[in-house]
Amino acid sequence: MLFLLALALGVLAGLRSMTPPAVVAWAARLGHLDLDPTPLAFLGSAVAAWLFAAAALGELVGDKLPFTPNRTRRGPFVARLLTGALSGGYRARTGLVRALGTPDYVVAVMEDAVAVGGAILLVLAAGGAVA
Secondary structure, rough: OHHHHHHHHHHHHHHOOOOOHHHHHHHOOOOOOOOOOOHHHHHHHHHHHHHHHHHHHHHHHOOOOOOOOOOOHHHHHHHHHHHOOOOOHHHHHHHHHHHHEEEEEHHHHHHHHHHHHHHHHHHHHHHHHHH
16 A cells, blocks of 8 residues: 555656655644654654645746746756656646647646645545555
8 A cells, every 4th residue: 555655646746746745744744644663754844844835835836937947857857756756747738738729827737736636635545554
């Protein structure tokens, strides 16, 4: 179960690299995940939870800006690899924009909802199995 949780959060990190770590940090902070016996125990601190939340919110806003670099460029891609170990979503997003004939930001907002909602649901569903 823990492996599947990590894999699913990695996939979601391909959509938004900072959302899964922010959700995990808050889940640990609020007692839904017990990270104390692991090297990731620091994620349960108030400082880590707020910093990751701020980074996630910044990413959610920044992704919509016209000057934000493409997620497949080296810097953003490495960030996704580091935070999720799996990068995905870019091809799906550009394909949806073309298929739906909508502006990019419409699909970006849908992507945000999937990343945030999916990460929260995964962590809450696995909370009992991880704790």
